[in-house]
Amino acid sequence: MGRAPCCDKVGLKRGRWTAEEDDALANYIAEHGEGSWRSLPKNAGLLRCGKSCRLRWINYLRDGVKRGNISKEEDDLIVKLHATLGNRWSLIASHLPGRTDNEIKNYWNSHLSRQIHTFRRTYAAGNDTTVTIDITKLTAAGKRRGGRTPGQSPRSVAKNQQTEPAKTKTKDVGSSPTLPAKAKDVVVSTSSASSSPPQSDGARSVVVDPEQNQPSNGVSGSVSHSLSSDGPCSEDETWPLVMEPVDQTGLLEANSAVDQTGLWEANSSMNWDGETEMEALLSGGVVPEGPAQVDDLLDMDWEGLAADLWDAPAQNDVAQPAEPQAADSQELDWFVSWLLSDAS
DNA sequence: AAATGCAGCAACCGCCATTCG
DNA sequence: GCGAATGGCGGTTGCTGCATT
Incomplete structure (x- = not known):
């Protein structure tokens, strides 16, 4: 039986x-102070x-x-804190003077998400040439305001995605918080030749093999293509997701974490020949099939991938980017300070 | 100009934790 | 120790304004 309504x-x-009403409420609280909300009205x-x-x-x-x-x-700051704390809006708001959890929550849902x-995405053409592709520009041509597409409103998308619910409130932990992995660049590479694993302290790699129906080893999961209406992805496809600690030739490798601003950032570097695919990408057209499987990259669900990374158990003693297990506000503050210390 | 639908945001709802008698 | 009252939080809903068709 649920609680009686307030x-x-x-x-x-x-x-x-x-x-x-605002005046009445403000005047009353100014005179009597906060609290006793039940009898206040x-x-x-x-x-x-x-x-x-x-x-x-x-x-x-x-x-x-x-x-x-x-x-x-x-x-x-919101992005950075959300990347680590999840949907704990009140906690995030406590580090933004004058901001409320409700406003931050709305801001996140309407802007940042x-x-x-x-x-x-950055594509390196096997030499020093690096091109950064702004996905917003690639998809801007198809963006419109008017005209609803069934099932693609932010709300329906959110329902479809059903992102990981916020972790339960944790109060009791050990003497020191468990630190998440420090923020690192997200690097996605398709390596037909040798490439050094773009992984360093705290970052882990993910191997996604679209051709493979069964995860080979490591932590398995699926990458669901259900991004926002702005995204290039279809809604129904899923890929097997295999998480590997090491590089594997010929497979898509995603090494994901949070960049220094806290934004999930994906850079793609690949060895390919010719500029055809690049031109196609920049024009928003269809990328011809090639060894790099660029369209596979474009169709990846990076947020889902990030979520999988976030929740996957640590392997090979790599630090797990789990939520902070702070026992009280002091330890949590300490953790947030530590987190923010990497901002520069 | 009207209709349609998206985007932003204020407010509501239900649940959980804490406080208090 | 127990249960009700209260506070607090996160998810969700629904209204409003505006852009687009």
Whole structure:
């Protein structure tokens, strides 16, 4: 049996708050202080649920609450913290003065979750030439505002994706937090010839073999193609995902982690011949089939891959980028400080 | 100009943790 | 120790404005 509702909701006003209601709430709290939310509406003469009053106060009326205009620095910090802490919005908000968990949550859902898909991909043509492809430009031509495509609204996509739910709140841990792997560049490479594993401390590699139906070894999973409507991916395909600690010739290798701004970033370097594929990529056209299987790269679900990496158990004693197991706020603060110390 | 549908955001809902009698 | 009350959190819904057709 669930808990009784915080109020009976009978005769209570719902929806947007009016200026008069805001004034009444602010005046009451200024006079009597916060707390006793259940009895507050009646005492303040508001036809609102106490919970609604609390939310309104915390998110909008409280002193020091900043609204809108999230700066680049705040943006970076949100992404970085989210990459490590997950959907613990209140925890993230505690490191952004004046910002509320609700605003950060909304900002993430409406802005940043999309930006995750706009990672860069860098193609090296076997020499020193490096071209960075901005996926946003590749997909911009197909972007439109009007006209709904069934099943592709952010909400339906979110439902389809069903991202990993936030970890349960952890209160008791050992004396020192378990550190996640430090942020590293995401490097995706297709290596038909020898290539040194782009992996260093804390970063792990992932081998994705689209031709292979069974995972060969390592940690298996699947890469689901269900990105946002902006993405180039179809919705139904899945690939077997094999996580390998070492490079393997001829397979797509993804070495994924979080870059220094916290954004999931994918750089692709590959050995290929000719500029045909590059031109096709830059024009947003179909890439001819070749040894590099560039279209396979384009169709990868990098976010799903990242999630798989994030949740996969550590191998070969590589540090697991797990959530911090901080026992209390002090240790958590320490962890966040440690995390942010890598920002430069 | 009207219809359609996306994007942003405020608010609601349900659950869990903590506090208190 | 127990149960109710309360606070807090994250997920979700639904409204509104605007861009596009």
